[in-house]
């Protein structure tokens with residue numbers, strides 16, 4: 001299989017994701033950047049935010065970018081760009097794959113690891129069995145990429 005060559009728009013997206021990584025609040029090895037680009041051209045960057053002593057509560061760059069696009073009421077996310085400082089093998093965590101699946105299932109994702117050539121990620125291959133336990137997991141056809149959140153649990157925050 002041959003990787004599609006990134007075009008100028010893709011390279012610009014990767015550059016913006018890499019620039020967002022420089023604004024991360026995390027150890028250097030964990031400074032990642034993301035950019036969610038919506039169908040109407042909106043650009044929503046994200047960067048790693050690591051909390052002291054609480055890595056489990058930290059936010060990934062792509063989580064922030066996807067959430068920012070959603071919070072802005074943007075049109076569907078068409079493209080997601082990621083930059084990570086790590087060598088081969090790094091890819092979005094399970095939480096971010098599920099978020100990508102629910103908020104932007106149609107979005108294509110391009111990842112650059114360090115200075116390596118960008119790689120197109122395949123959501124179905126990385127997350128073959130996503131959570132679908134609530135009825136609104138599939139986004140309505142009229143609003144692709146904007147699925148409703150699950151109902152709140154009784155007694156939740």
Ligand SMILES: [Zn+2]
Nearest residue numbers: 060092093096
């Ligand atoms: Zn993540």
